[in-house]
Amino acid sequence: MNLNILKPGNAVRDSLENPNLAISAGLVAAFLIVYVISRNVLLGIELDLGLIAFLVFREFAKLVFLGVVVYLVAYLFAGKNTDGKFNGILSAISLRWIVVAINALVLSIVIFAIFSPASLNAVATAKSTNSVSDYGIAFDMLKEDIGSFEIVIAGIGVLAGLVLLVWREYLLYSLVAELVQGSILKNLFSWLLVTVIHITVFIL
16 A cells, blocks of 8 residues: 555555555544644643544544445446455545645644634633633634734645645545546546535535
8 A cells, every 4th residue: 555645646546456454544543643632732722532532433434434435436437447446445545634634733833823822722711611701802812813924824824725635635536537437527527426425424
């Protein structure tokens, strides 16, 4: 299983041909570790065990569900070309969690660079008390932190987030295209169908 996502096509192809579910699970777990550490260490937001358990279930559910959707859509357009490739599909999809982990880390660093620890603590307090007055205090403190430098940092963060989003979705597109092996239009439609189903289910 190739983890070099700088070459998405090669990484997806190798993951399909040489799946490794243990590594796939490790990539999802690595994201969860980065997510929890970044929120606790950088942002000072504590996560209880119940929420961590929910996050673990949610991320692995996303992996399996997206794998099923990709398999069914690819089978719809490519038929038997998907036979025996479900483990490979899961391995290829798990590459997305490398990008998601990078995104979580970048987002946390940007937030940490823009807002003071006191402001972040005020937000955490407001979330725990769910008090309107505490939310008002937190909002006022956050506003005071924002200046020209912070706006530039936020812009860089948004740009980085967009690049990572495109990168993540290109990994999925590469997987769908590898399975469907159709025209660019057919591959794009297949990827769009997978994406719409995935987003719709996890939003609703």
